[in-house]
Amino acid sequence: VPSNAALRRERQLQALVDAAEATIADQGLAALKARDLARQIGCALGAIYNLVSDMDELVLRVGSRTLHRLDAALEAAGASGRPLESAAAATDRLVAVAVAYCRFAAANKNLWRTLFEHQMSDGKPAPAWVVDEETRLFVHAAAPLRVLAPEDDPKRLDLLARTLFAAVHGVVLFGLEERMIAVPSAAIEEAIMRLVRLTCAGLENEARPRRS
Amino acid sequence: VPSNAALRRERQLQALVDAAEATIADQGLAALKARDLARQIGCALGAIYNLVSDMDELVLRVGSRTLHRLDAALEAAGASGRPLESAAAATDRLVAVAVAYCRFAAANKNLWRTLFEHQMSDGKPAPAWVVDEETRLFVHAAAPLRVLAPEDDPKRLDLLARTLFAAVHGVVLFGLEERMIAVPSAAIEEAIMRLVRLTCAGLENEARPRRS
DNA sequence: TGTACATCAGTGAACGCGCGTTCACTGATGTAC
């Protein structure tokens, strides 16, 4: 049975993470300051260090939430639609997942950026669970690819899943950042759809080579 | 006729940019400090501000050098090889350019990262010439694509060139960063080659659709 | 050739700002008896 004190502590921690998430979401990671958070959740500056050992820990907690929401968004995009019976269905699903990634990033720009921007201060090692949660994302790309190239070596397909994920990420990155105006942001979804479709078509083609 | 003073000033400026470039190259942008640079080029702290108005200006000068070297590397990769007569040649050239990008990034990791990491302090606007130089890079992807899909709308092809560039960038990014261990760094080149080849195959396929 | 003066790079201590983290202390809550 948790004591009143433990309950209050738990609520305070949630409030802290909520405040941090909100701050990052609308002002970016660089705007996250211990003093502001203390004011927002109504406690003294030092009290924050009873809830969290570090600013890093706080950012990681927010990151974990973001990763979970992203995972859910990709899951939703991947789960809907026809079962993965035909190559066409697999292509559609892959496109849907990629577009979902794009939309999530656009709708959560600062939180999404924080996932990649944040570096542990001083000593480097990012905790293992973070890497874990990140790895889980690739699953959403792997299943449809297996349908498109069933004969392919699993290792090779895994690499392709990661590659495709990274490629889509790159397109979204160039589209959402002001810098490097490469991909006009209005055209991101179109660009991604074409990239994924072309890759799928290439893959299909590779599996069933055209007779010369 | 430049005076002795002007010559010395010019030499000092070069020394400053050299020092900044070397520092970024082997310790990263975050390690760039005015005091260190002053010590390296043998002048007082304040003297730096006779050569350069800002730390930002200095970083931009280094960035400009990096962009030029990158452009030259892509140019070299694109210019060698057979003329762009067949689709196969175009694909090869595109692959060569992508691999060259990857190698440049790997060989100039910190300088390459700086191109994307650096944000103007305070007020935002990045100077126009930076955007200009960045835009020039896409040309290397555009020409081969025209050969692969000659019938395609130029606007659409331009978007595809940017998309492909961004995609390759994403793969390199995930491969070179420690964070998000997505693409194992040993496999980057292989991953990129496959991605580009598949996209090209898809494009070729689209241009000459298989008879059902 | 020599003198007076102007210009401007060079100097480095000091300014200013920002901010995470600590720490000695306070006071409320809960427990023991």
Next chain:
DNA sequence: TGTACATCAGTGAACGCGCGTTCACTGATGTAC
């Protein structure tokens, strides 16, 4: 029920560090006459 005590969250001033930029001053270089 009442008293003494322990625990631990809460407090916010102060510490510590880092660093870009400024500024009053110095002194070398070059020009004018």
